[in-house]
Amino acid sequence: MKPIIQFENVHYTYPGDELESLCGVDLSVERGSFVAVLGHNGSGKSTLAKHMNAILVPDTGRVLVDGIDTADEERVLDVRRRVGMVFQNPDNQIVANVVEDDVAFAPENLGVEPAEIRRRVNAALRLVGMYDYRMHAPHLLSGGQKQRVAIAGVIAMEPEIIVLDEPTAMLDPQGRQEVVDTAFALCRAKGMTVVLITHHMDECIGADRLIVLSNGHIAADGTPAEVFADAALMAREGLDVPETAHLLRELRAAGMKLEGEPLAVEDCAELIANTLRNEKRSRK
Amino acid sequence: MAEIITENLCHTYSAGTPFEQTAVRDVSLRIPQGQFAAVIGHTGSGKSTFIQHLNALLQPTSGRVLLDGQDINRDKYARRDVKWKVGLVFQYPEYQLFEETVYRDIAFGPTNMRLGKEEIDERVREAAAFTGVEEALFDRSPLELSGGQKRRIAIAGVIAMRPEVLILDEPTAGLDPAGCAQILDNIRNYREKTGATVLIVSHSMDDVARIAGRIIVFDKGRVAMDGTPEEVFSRARELSLIGLSIPKAAQLACALRDRNIPLPEGIFTHERLLEALLAVREGRTC
Amino acid sequence: MLKDITLGQYFPGNTVVHRLDPRTKILLVVVYIVALFQARGWVGYGLVTLVTLLCTALSKIKLRSMFKGVKPMLFIIALTALLNIFYTAGTPVRPGWIITWEGIARAVQMMLRIVLLISGTFLLTYTTSPIALTDGLELLLNPLKKLRAPVHEMTMMMSMALRFIPTLISETDKIMSAQKARGADFETGSLTRRAKALLPILVPLFVSAFKRADELAVAMESRCYHGGEGRTRMKQLRLERRDLIALILGGLFLAGMFVLKGFGL
Numbered sequence: 001m002k003p004i005i006q007f008e009n010v011h012y013t014y015p016g017d018e019l020e021s022l023c024g025v026d027l028s029v030e031r032g033s034f035v036a037v038l039g040h041n042g043s044g045k046s047t048l049a050k051h052m053n054a055i056l057v058p059d060t061g062r063v064l065v066d067g068i069d070t071a072d073e074e075r076v077l078d079v080r081r082r083v084g085m086v087f088q089n090p091d092n093q094i095v096a097n098v099v100e101d102d103v104a105f106a107p108e109n110l111g112v113e114p115a116e117i118r119r120r121v122n123a124a125l126r127l128v129g130m131y132d133y134r135m136h137a138p139h140l141l142s143g144g145q146k147q148r149v150a151i152a153g154v155i156a157m158e159p160e161i162i163v164l165d166e167p168t169a170m171l172d173p174q175g176r177q178e179v180v181d182t183a184f185a186l187c188r189a190k191g192m193t194v195v196l197i198t199h200h201m202d203e204c205i206g207a208d209r210l211i212v213l214s215n216g217h218i219a220a221d222g223t224p225a226e227v228f229a230d231a232a233l234m235a236r237e238g239l240d241v242p243e244t245a246h247l248l249r250e251l252r253a254a255g256m257k258l259e260g261e262p263l264a265v266e267d268c269a270e271l272i273a274n275t276l277r278n279e280k281r282s283r284k
Numbered sequence: 285m286a287e288i289i290t291e292n293l294c295h296t297y298s299a300g301t302p303f304e305q306t307a308v309r310d311v312s313l314r315i316p317q318g319q320f321a322a323v324i325g326h327t328g329s330g331k332s333t334f335i336q337h338l339n340a341l342l343q344p345t346s347g348r349v350l351l352d353g354q355d356i357n358r359d360k361y362a363r364r365d366v367k368w369k370v371g372l373v374f375q376y377p378e379y380q381l382f383e384e385t386v387y388r389d390i391a392f393g394p395t396n397m398r399l400g401k402e403e404i405d406e407r408v409r410e411a412a413a414f415t416g417v418e419e420a421l422f423d424r425s426p427l428e429l430s431g432g433q434k435r436r437i438a439i440a441g442v443i444a445m446r447p448e449v450l451i452l453d454e455p456t457a458g459l460d461p462a463g464c465a466q467i468l469d470n471i472r473n474y475r476e477k478t479g480a481t482v483l484i485v486s487h488s489m490d491d492v493a494r495i496a497g498r499i500i501v502f503d504k505g506r507v508a509m510d511g512t513p514e515e516v517f518s519r520a521r522e523l524s525l526i527g528l529s530i531p532k533a534a535q536l537a538c539a540l541r542d543r544n545i546p547l548p549e550g551i552f553t554h555e556r557l558l559e560a561l562l563a564v565r566e567g568r569t570c
Numbered sequence: 571m572l573k574d575i576t577l578g579q580y581f582p583g584n585t586v587v588h589r590l591d592p593r594t595k596i597l598l599v600v601v602y603i604v605a606l607f608q609a610r611g612w613v614g615y616g617l618v619t620l621v622t623l624l625c626t627a628l629s630k631i632k633l634r635s636m637f638k639g640v641k642p643m644l645f646i647i648a649l650t651a652l653l654n655i656f657y658t659a660g661t662p663v664r665p666g667w668i669i670t671w672e673g674i675a676r677a678v679q680m681m682l683r684i685v686l687l688i689s690g691t692f693l694l695t696y697t698t699s700p701i702a703l704t705d706g707l708e709l710l711l712n713p714l715k716k717l718r719a720p721v722h723e724m725t726m727m728m729s730m731a732l733r734f735i736p737t738l739i740s741e742t743d744k745i746m747s748a749q750k751a752r753g754a755d756f757e758t759g760s761l762t763r764r765a766k767a768l769l770p771i772l773v774p775l776f777v778s779a780f781k782r783a784d785e786l787a788v789a790m791e792s793r794c795y796h797g798g799e800g801r802t803r804m805k806q807l808r809l810e811r812r813d814l815i816a817l818i819l820g821g822l823f824l825a826g827m828f829v830l831k832g833f834g835l
Contacts, residue, residue, distance in 0.1 A: 040460040041431060053792055077794055085792040092782045093789035097700050097733050104804035106793035117804040135582075139736045142327060153793065169458045172327045172487045174527055199460040202532075240461040243490075243532035243554060250558050256565065265532070269539030276545060276565060341747050364753070372751040379741075380748040382773035392770070396753030427777060441752060 002067065003028035004161050004193050005052055005083075009061035012047060021047040023216040024061070029161070029195060034187040036204035036224070037197045039213035040238055045197045048213060049165040052195065053083035066160060081110060084154025084162040088169050090146035091139070099141075099149050100125065100134040106157040117156075124152040127190070128182050144175025148182055155186070161193035162186060168200060176200070201228070201242050205263040212237055225261035244268040286352065286369065286448030286481050288315045288338055293347035295333050307333040309505040310347070315449075315483065320475055322492040323485045325502030326527050331485050332375075334502065335451050338483070339370035351449075368397055371447030375454045377438030378431065386429075386437055387422040393445040404444075411444035414477070415470045432463040436470065443474060449481040450474065456491060464488075468495055493517065493531040493552045501526065514550035533557045580699050586812060587629035587697045592706025594813040595694050601820045602690045606683060608827040613835035615682050621823060622689050629697050639692040640685055647684050651677040700732040702805075709807060722798030730786075738779065745774050 007027040013020045021044050029035055039045045050056040051063050054070040063070045065079045087093050096102035100121055107117045125131040128148040138146055147167055154162060164183055168176040180196075180203050187194040196203065204210050210227045212220040214237050220227045228234065228245040241249075244263050251272065252258055258275055262268045295308040307330045315321055325331040336342040337349050340356045340363040349356050356366040371393075374380065383389035390411055394404040412419060415436040421429065426437050439455065452471065456464040472495060475482045486492050492499060492513070499516040501509040503526045509516050516523070517534045529535070534552040537560075541547050547560050582588075587595075602621075609615045626636060640647075660672030695703070708725040715721050746756070749770045756767050 040462055050788075055788055055792060077796065080792060080794050085789070087785060087789055087792075089782075089785060091737055092785035095730065095733060095786070095790060097729070101701050101804070105790075105795070108801050108803055109794040109796065111800040111802050114802060114804055114806050117802065121804060137736075138733075139740075157794065173489075173529055174326050238460075238462045243536060246554060247533075247536065247558060247561075251561065254562055254565075265535050265539055269536055269543060272561065273540055273543035273545050276561075279565065336747065339751060341750055364755075367751060367753050374744065374748040374751070377748065379774050379778055380745055380752075380770070382770045382777075392754075393752040396755070445752070 004031045004066055005029040005195075006064040007048075007051070007061070008064070010051060010058040010063060011060045012051065012056060012058055014047075019216075021216050022051070022058075025216070025218060027211070027218065027221075029193060031160070031193055032187070032191050033208045034184065034194045034196070034206070035209045035211065036207035037195065037211045037213055038199065038201060038204055038239060039219075040199060043213045044216040045213050046165055047216075049085065049163050049195070049197055052161075052163050053085050054079045055085075077110070081106075081157050082160045084151075084157055084159035086147065086150050086154060086162065086164045086167050088166040090143055090150055090170070093150050094138045094146060094153070097137055098134075099130065099136050099138055102138060102149060103134075103152045103156050106153060110157065120156045120158065121152075124155040125149075127155060127186070128152045142175060143171040144178035147171065147175065147179045151179070151182055151186075159192075161195065163195045163197070165197045166199070167196075168198060168203065176203070199239075201240055205242060212239070224263055228263065229261055247272075287317050288370070288449060288481065289313070289350040289353075290337070291348045291350070293334070293337060293349065294345050295330075295337065295342060296345045297333075299345060307505055308337070308344075311505075311507055312347075313500065313507065313510070315481060317448075317481055318475075318479050319498060320472075320482045320496050321484070321498040321500060322496035323483060323500045323502060324487060324489070324492060324528060325508075326487065329502040330505035331502040332453060333505075335372065335453060335483065335485060338449070338451060339372045340366050341372065368393075368445050369447060370449040370451065371442040371445050373439050373442045373450070373452040373455060375457055377442075377455075378434035380441075381426040381434060381438055384425060385423050386417065386426050389426050389437060390417075390440045390444050393441055397445065407444045407446060408440075411440040414443050414474050415440040416466065432459055432466070435459065435463070435467065439467070439470070446478070447480065449483065451483040451485070453485045454487070455484065456486070456488065464491065471495075487528075489517075489529055489531045490533075493534070501528070513552055517552040518549050581631060581635070581696050582699070583630060583697065585629050585697070587625060587693070589812070590816055591807055591809055591813045592698050592702040593710050593807065594809070594816055595698055596703075596706050596710060598816060598820045599690055599694045601824050603687065605824045605827040606686055606690070608824075608831040609679075609683070610831055611835045614827060614830045615679055615686075617823075617826065617830065618686055619682065622686055622693075625693055626689070629693060631693065631696050635696065636689050636692060640688050643684065643688060647681050650680050650684065654680050701729060702807075704729040704732075705803065705805070705807060722801075726798075734782070737782075738775070741778060742771065742775055745771050 005028065007025045010022050010025045011020060012022040025048065037045055037048065047056065051058065051070065052065065054076050057071045066082050068075050068079055070079050094102050095105050103121045103124055104117050107120055122131065125134055128151050130145060130148050130152060133141065133145065138149060141149065167179050171179065183194050183196055184206055186192045196207065198204065204224050207224055210222065210224040211218055212227060212233070219237055220230065220233050228241050231249055234241050242263055244265060245261065248258055248261065248268065256275060258271055260271060262271050290311055290313050293308055293311040294306065296304060296306045298304050311334060323331045323335065333342065337344055343357055351366060351369060354362065356362055381389050383392060387408060390408045391404050394407050409419065417436050417440050426434060443450070455467050455471065459467065468491060471482060471484065474480060484496065496513065499511065499513055500507060501516060508526060509519060517530045520530045520534065520538055523530055531552045533554050537547050537551040537557055545564060547564065551557050551560055606618050609618055626633065654677040655669055655673045658670055658673035658676050660670035663669050663671060704725045708721055711721045754767060754770050756764065
């Protein structure tokens with residue numbers, strides 16, 4: 001199957017800037033996969049995201065969404081309805097005074113029939129667990145709830161892929177968990193393609209693929225276990241490593257033979273405990 | 285000299301209306317001079333309301349706040365002067381920058397204190413040095429700088445008042461790991477050089493575990509726990525009931541203990557965990 | 571505290587008044603205002619007052635909430651009353667006084683007129699959600715689109731403004747607190763000093779409002795917003811029988827007021 005999103009040697013410089021924000025990015029996102037993008041501030045993460053739904057178009061190179069060139073002005077709406085975008089500040093992407101009216105915004109823009117909009121709105125709100133709040137005023141919700149409403153608002157477009165641009169940066173740990181869980185559920189249960197852009201490495205642990213962006217180019221691309229195991233790279237990029245990966249690396253340095261790269265806390269503890277027990281037994 | 289005491293502090297918003305809401309209930313705390321304390325709690329736990337009482341931005345509905353034994357709300361002069369002694373940095377402080385130049389923005393507090401020009405200049409430079417704001421930036425507009433730089437300028441604006449107590453609400457929110465580490469370093473440095481009392485509000489357990497000597501946990505407007513990081517993080521189950529997590533290293537230690545690995549209590553940093561695990565491995569259980 | 575201000579004051583409910591189509595309600599308010607200005611004497615004012623009280627009762631809005639809406643206007647109301655008392659010719663209350671019986675009557679009627687005007691319009695905003703209100707307005711003004719008037723854009727702006735008022739109020743609150751923590755003083759000093767003291771609030775507020783507007787525009791575009799063309803609405807406005815009845819009653823009321831005016835009542 002063709003990838004849902006394809007970047008071909010994309011270069012982009014913001015008007016008035018001297019430095020390139022993206023310098024030659026090649027990237028393809030497989031359908032149904034969960035891709036996390038990690039990078040420090042100014043690495044080009046948001047610029048990358050904005051290329052995925054034709055908010056920005058490449059200076060040179062091209063971006064294809066489901067085979068459509070994003071630079072084709074005639075087909076901008078075709079691109080945007082396929083790619084749902086969720087941004088950092090939940091307050092600045094909610095347009096209506098009532099939750100359900102906000103979720104209806106995108107299908108209304110697309111000229112969907114009223115009865116169908118109602119069906120999609122209800123389905124989207126149930127999917128993110130906000131159906132009971134459909135009549136609430138958005139400004140009275142918590143950050144995590146607002147962000148889930150924003151996610152429902154793009155799901156109602158029935159996109160093929162959902163791109164979340166640092167959706168948890170302004171949330172407390174509880175809100176972060178809600179949003180990350182929702183993102184994973186969309187991919188694992190609904191088969192949607194998800195691109196999660198973040199600077200919290202913990203959120204990347206469950207992803208199928210982790211891309212590290214640095215100064216506008218891709219510095220690493222692999223499974224989270226592979227990427228986090230590359231200590232030199234992580235240090236060079238000024239990125240933290242999950243506690244689990246860090247611990248495994250140092251135990252190995254101390255001579256322990258640990259197999260695999262489990263990043264979840266429970267799995268990691270299991271591996272360490274088993275290895276310690278085996279070592280003890282073999283010593284006896 | 286800068287000890288803060290709260291006595292039975294209560295705060296109710298919109299009292300007497302249908303929207304009445306009690307945010308802080310009966311909080312009595314003593315934060316001694318020079319302490320580095322962290323206040324944690326999830327959104328709506330009352331922690332932000334609480335800290336706004338410590339420099340008289342909010343007045344208690346009942347109870348008192350004492351700074352060095354004096355009621356900070358005793359008259360309007362006391363309420364004004366306490367703002368110089370207790371510096372409060374709000375969440376996302378970069379949103380308060382307004383002056384044309386970085387220098388003038390940092391000087392805003394000292395200017396309000398009606399200090400002399402030289403004194404102001406000295407304080408601005410000192411505050412900039414504490415927060416790592418280069419003097420080359422002084423003539424730039426604060427609005428055109430990066431997020432991390434703006435944050436440090438805003439913190440410098442409070443430090444320039446030379447507060448004896450420095451309170452910061454979520455100083456690292458929204459910053460990337462490098463930015464976080466730098467800000468926490470700046471704060472630690474300020475405390476070490478000046479002996480100020482520091483209170484930091486945070487949801488990041490991993491940050492707090494590393495720097496604070498005392499952790500105060502807020503829940504539903506009350507103090508739910510108060511103690512050293514060892515004491516507080518050893519009550520993992522209660523913390524998770526409140527909706528708070530413990531540092532990742534402490535979580536790993538818990539998971540290992542569940543698997544009968546004899547780790548001692550009170551592990552919450554990476555270094556301690558590694559050390560304890562290696563000790564177990566070599567057969568010297570501590 | 572700024573937070574205590576009630577704005578965009580909509581009281582959700584499920585009464586007949588709430589369920590009326592917003593277009594009907596907007597039209598009825600226009601009818602009501604025209605009718606109010608036809609009142610010449612006590613009978614006329616009495617009828618309008620009666621109708622207002624009846625509608626308020628139907629909507630189950632508490633009279634107290636109505637008075638709350640009138641409160642900020644008290645100064646203007648009092649001023650109008652005073653001017654009318656002193657500047658109306660007629661029979662003096664006592665020989666030699668400037669105050670006339672006619673003056674007092676006029677003052678009371680003027681006060682009544684303003685109070686009723688405010689109450690009538692508040693009844694609309696109290697019982698209609700801002701979204702329904704802007705939707706109704708857009709549909710009513712639709713014919714103007716033929717004249718190339720930007721009706722959709724105007725109503726979209728209105729609903730955006732309503733959406734962001736609470737957000738901007740809480741933001742103002744936050745900025746004020748932050749500046750106070752740096753020793754800013756908004757309450758004392760001369761008028762010019764106080765005006766100057768507002769800069770530390772206004773500058774950050776504007777900067778953030780522009781940032782919000784920018785981000786909002788990108789978010790809206792991302793959700794396929796491309797103006798009013800080809801848009802559908804989830805909530806279709808449909809005129810029901812009750813709307814027809816309400817409009818007929820409104821028409822009768824207006825006609826009645828014209829008749830009363832003819833008799834100078």
